[in-house]
Amino acid sequence: MKFKKDFYKPGYIDGFYVDSTMKRFWAASIETLEEIDKVCRKHNIIWYADGGTLLGAVRHKGFIPWDDDLDIVMKREDYKRFLEVAPKELPEGYSVYNYSNHDDFWLFLARVVGKRRICFEDDHLRRFHEFPY
Numbered sequence: 001m002k003f004k005k006d007f008y009k010p011g012y013i014d015g016f017y018v019d020s021t022m023k024r025f026w027a028a029s030i031e032t033l034e035e036i037d038k039v040c041r042k043h044n045i046i047w048y049a050d051g052g053t054l055l056g057a058v059r060h061k062g063f064i065p066w067d068d069d070l071d072i073v074m075k076r077e078d079y080k081r082f083l084e085v086a087p088k089e090l091p092e093g094y095s096v097y098n099y100s101n102h103d104d105f106w107l108f109l110a111r112v113v114g115k116r117r118i119c120f121e122d123d124h125l126r127r128f129h130e131f132p133y
Helices: 020-042 051-060 076-089 122-127
Strands: 011-013 016-018 047-049 072-074 095-097 111-113
Touching: 020 047, 020 076, 020 111, 047 051, 072 076, 076 095
Parallel strands: none
Antiparallel strands: 011 016, 047 072, 095 111
């Protein structure tokens, strides 16, 4: 996805200062959600925006200015199917991890990430709008 250069420009949204790092996170998050959505559409998995993501979409017509994650939910059967198919279907570099596939992950949810660690490698930074997380 292409973002206009001024997308990354710092500024105020609803009276809250949003720096370019947060906007780079938003760009990377939008692209990650697009990849999740492609997998879900292919496998007839229904997902819903939840938490701050839902509130931001309704109240702010985008992100809550201080929110730094995406929250989506699925019905249990869809979630199980997503955990089965997503590791094979997501583009190279993406990982899905949860408590059943990572010993040190204790939350009862899954995360989809572009890297399992903070990454300052040039390829990763180019791919994820200079956002290293």
